[in-house]
Amino acid sequence: MSPKPVTYFVEVYDGRDCLVTFEGKTPFMALAVGDLLNPAGFASNLHMDVQLRAVRIERILWESDAYIGDKVCVYCETITFGDK
Helix, strand or coil, X not given: CCCCCEEEEEXXXXXXXXXXXXXXXXXXXXXXCCCEECHHHCCCCCCCCEEEEEEEEEEEEEECCCCEEEEEEEEEEEEECCCC
């Protein structure tokens, strides 16, 4: 019996709202609390001078009949350029 494939996900949240979900067949680069994310490519509703700062990271693993899921949820606060 061959192992199930793994599907990787990253979800980015601003408060309780999920801004975007990325899905891939290979792991995403590690994210950490304090990392800055530029939402220009996925959250057109945010102003251009806004960035997101990761304040909490949650990892969820599950198994289905078809694959193993590996999801990283990145909870962010909104900051403007120049904030420290």
